[in-house]
Amino acid sequence: MADPIYNVLFLCTGNSARSILAESILAKDGAGRFRAFSAGSRPKGVVHPLALKVLESYGYPTAGLRSKNWEEFARTDAPVMDFVFTVCDSAAGEACPLWPGQPMTAHWGIEDPAAVEGTDIQREAAFVAAFRYMKNRISVFTALPMRSLEHIALGSRLAEIGQLEGATKPRPSAA
Template identity: 75%
Template sequence: MSDTTSLGHIYNVLFLCTGNSARSLMAESILAKDGHGRFRAFSAGSQPRGSVHPLTLTTLRSLDYPADGLRSKGWDEFAAPDAPVMDFVFTVCDSAAGETCPVWPGQPMTAHWGIEDPAAAEGTEIEKEAAFARTFRYLKNRISAFTALPIRSLDTLTLGARLHEIGRGEGATSPRRDVA
């Protein structure tokens, strides 16, 4: 697995989506702040848009989560030989979960945590902002459940089941899909 500090093991976590402009970037930011130094968060997309959705940045900043340095990037960055070895890989959109992912070095644990794309929300600006706030809440709830897991004391089978269970929480788009 990854690095260790005085706090113990630091786990590398990659959040995947297709465009890497909203959900996966929000998850990266939430885990970066709420992981309390126990996790190193990353995000990527299978077909990155190349830019961060403006409401992603607005939502994160309004809730006091880090937004500086976030960028839309491809998942091939994390399959390269010099990339950090991931301990966990979570898909946060259904289309990325259905794609053939790269082979991740280190055989990370994977799960699907699908949530509707707030960037696809239509309506007034307030309705769009509400979609981003809802997405943030769903991701924060999943990440809170994840960071509360006693990862080191769970066997692989139990940990995998718990990760899949987290993905079936409120706002789940695809409750039956259990693989990334």
Template identity: 70%
Template sequence: MTERVYNVLFLCTGNTARSILAEGILRKDGAGRFNAFSAGSQPKGVINPFAIKTLAEYDYPTEGFRSKNWEEFAAPGAPVMDFVFTVCDNAAGEVCPIWPGQPMTAHWGIEDPAAVEGTDIEKQRAFNLAFRYLKTRISLLLATPIARLDKLKLKARLREIGEAEGATHGHKTEA
């Protein structure tokens, strides 16, 4: 019996860095088991070049990303999400659209690498750290026996993953 393929949406405010990194990581590491998407509540319309550079340096996909509004995924005909993860505290605190299919949600907040000011080396270090934190969370998701857990246990597991190393604590959701 083959397990179904799950749709996952990573949300952030600008959809330029953290959500793009998460989409790229899950796209590769979860291939065949997960479809990865990302969006923002107030997308900037561009991808941070350090996000693409970081994905490339770790041998992850760099093509096909675009900064888009989360409303795209609440519209008729959009892929129905199984999971929606906020990766920034601002998006976690915003009123999200009503997602078709009532996906499971969790907050997986980490610090914004795009907010780091300084040299390119300091900026790249912040992106590498964000990549590592997101890769850890996604690895934990991939190791979770989703089909064998009831809804309450799965929700608790998703929340626990969000508390992994590097978690921000600016906002906790009970979505």
């Protein structure tokens, strides 16, 4: 029996940087086992040029990448997701649509490279760091023995991946 191909959706507010990086990384590194998608709650409508530059510099695909609304993936004709990962704290705190198929979810927050101000070198370095952190998470994710992990164990591993180097710190909740 052939191994299943898992659909993975990466969510961010603007869908212009972190979620785009993740989509491209998984598209290449998970080829054959995963189909990668990305979307945003309030998409910017364009992919950040530095995200494209960094992806291209590391040999990752950029063709077809676009900033899109997460509602595209909540429709009945959308691919059914197996996994949905938020990669920014804002998106993690929002009420997400109901995803068909009840996918496993986790938060893999990293700092927004698009928010970094400074010289061109400093801004590009922020995108390289975000790329590295996301690639790390995806490498651990794609190495998981999906079929042999029980649902609860898999959920725990997904949460642990979100705490790897570069993780954003959860904001204290108001009491």
